Amino acid sequence: MNNHILKCITCKKEFDPKPGLYYCEDCGQIMGTLEVIYDYETIKEKSNIKDMKFDKKASMYQFNFLLPTESKCKFDEYVGGTPLYKFDFLGIKDVLLKYDGSNPSSSYKDRASSIAINRALDEGNDTVFCASTGNAASSLAMLNAHTKMKTYIFVPAAIPDGKRAQLEISGAEVMAVEGTYDEVYDLSLELGLKKGWYCRSAAINPYLLEGKKTGAFEIIIQNDFNIPDYVLIGVGDGTVISSLYKGFWEFKEIGLTDKIPRIIGVQAEGIPAIKKVFDKGKPYTPITIKGETIADSISVGKPRDVIKACTYIEACNGYFITLTDEEILDAIIELGKETGLFAEPAGVVPYGGLKKLIYEEKITESDTVCLVITGNGLKDVSAVEGLISTESLSIKDLEKRFE
Numbered sequence: 039m040n041n042h043i044l045k046c047i048t049c050k051k052e053f054d055p056k057p058g059l060y061y062c063e064d065c066g067q068i069m070g071t072l073e074v075i076y077d078y079e080t081i082k083e084k085s086n087i088k089d090m091k092f093d094k095k096a097s098m099y100q101f102n103f104l105l106p107t108e109s110k111c112k113f114d115e116y117v118g119g120t121p122l123y124k125f126d127f128l129g130i131k132d133v134l135l136k137y138d139g140s141n142p143s144s145s146y147k148d149r150a151s152s153i154a155i156n157r158a159l160d161e162g163n164d165t166v167f168c169a170s171t172g173n174a175a176s177s178l179a180m181l182n183a184h185t186k187m188k189t190y191i192f193v194p195a196a197i198p199d200g201k202r203a204q205l206e207i208s209g210a211e212v213m214a215v216e217g218t219y220d221e222v223y224d225l226s227l228e229l230g231l232k233k234g235w236y237c238r239s240a241a242i243n244p245y246l247l248e249g250k251k252t253g254a255f256e257i258i259i260q261n262d263f264n265i266p267d268y269v270l271i272g273v274g275d276g277t278v279i280s281s282l283y284k285g286f287w288e289f290k291e292i293g294l295t296d297k298i299p300r301i302i303g304v305q306a307e308g309i310p311a312i313k314k315v316f317d318k319g320k321p322y323t324p325i326t327i328k329g330e331t332i333a334d335s336i337s338v339g340k341p342r343d344v345i346k347a348c349t350y351i352e353a354c355n356g357y358f359i360t361l362t363d364e365e366i367l368d369a370i371i372e373l374g375k376e377t378g379l380f381a382e383p384a385g386v387v388p389y390g391g392l393k394k395l396i397y398e399e400k401i402t403e404s405d406t407v408c409l410v411i412t413g414n415g416l417k418d419v420s421a422v423e424g425l426i427s428t429e430s431l432s433i434k435d436l437e438k439r440f441e
């Protein structure tokens with residue numbers, strides 16, 4: 039689909055899309071990530087935008103006027119359209135919970151994988167590959183299983199069993215490498231690009247952010263165009279948080295809204311690479327750090343979308359905070375008790391982040407807040423081992439208990 043151009047986030051050079059073009063070579067893989075830019079004036083003129091009708095439960099392809107490909111695959115009509123629940127907790131009324139654990143493969147990543155598969159088909163590819171902390175991989179493996187394209191997956195060997203099982207069940211070629219995500223990413227990229235396979239690694243392929251931004255569109259329409267003051271989300275490579283900003287920005291750009299929320303990125307204290315870059319200030323300079331966290335999906339020491347993430351979060355007056363592993367585990371249990379929802383560690387960090395910001399009086403009861411819960415807890419049950427009871431009762435004990 040030729041409804042867009044690509045623009046380097048650093049030198050602002052513009053490119054016409056072509057197969058194999060993933061980043062600006064002048065600026066390099068991390069400084070030269072590309073933005074997908076549509077002709078917003080034409081979009082405004084063509085469609086009578088104010089009269090456009092949206093469906094609160096429809097898939098993300100209802101936003102095809104701002105997408106770089108069209109739906110062609112089986113699962114597409116079920117990707118996105120995830121619930122926006124409202125709960126009262128932590129002293130705040132009507133906290134919005136965007137729950138993306140209900141996507142087909144149970145994470146936010148389906149929004150990106152669906153776009154990747156459709157773009158790969160548009161370009162006539164026979165193989166798609168990705169490096170992943172786990173969710174992008176299980177998502178690609180599942181959504182691509184029924185197409186004729188082959189799936190190569192590169193993940194750290196230590197990914198949780200649930201995510202590994204998803205990969206194996208869907209018949210992908212799985213390379214579970216003994217190394218960190220950052221190492222696996224570099225190795226897979228070199229190999230995959232040399233082979234000419236289609237790359238579904240979100241931080242380098244600019245189109246994937248386009249799928250992810252539909253989460254922001256849905257928050258807007260599902261909340262009847264009331265934009266929350268704050269949106270909180272977990273951050274690893276920085277693509278998901280960047281996509282939220284772009285989604286809110288685009289709806290404003292085409293005149294559907296007049297506000298962009300303050301977006302707050304939540305990282306793990308053990309490996310807060312983007313927060314470090316952001317806090318140091320401009321010019322944003324990528325770094326590589328080593329560290330660990332129980333939140334495997336955001337265990338990223340060499341973030342690839344760091345420039346977009348810092349630039350966009352500065353633009354919306356947002357910032358980054360961190361949580362310890364202990365705070366993350368507490369958040370899983372508390373969110374479960376408050377709402378019944380089970381989130382994986384990286385998915386629950388917005389809840390822990392909100393708790394912290396309320397404690398620090400940075401968010402107060404008069405603020406409106408949306409937490410984006412990006413992954414289902416069933417993907418990583420081992421994370422809560424030790425926190426949940428596994429005791430059993432004999433039949434006699436049971437009878438006694440209710441005597």
Ligand SMILES: Cc1ncc(COP(=O)(O)O)c(C=O)c1O
Nearest residue numbers: 173274275276277278335412413
């Ligand atoms: C459940 C979950 N939440 C948050 C993220 C963070 O996304 P990003 O790496 O784009 O910052 C990921 C990435 O894998 C994820 O799987």
Ligand SMILES: [Zn+2]
Nearest residue numbers: 046049062065
């Ligand atoms: Zn450039």
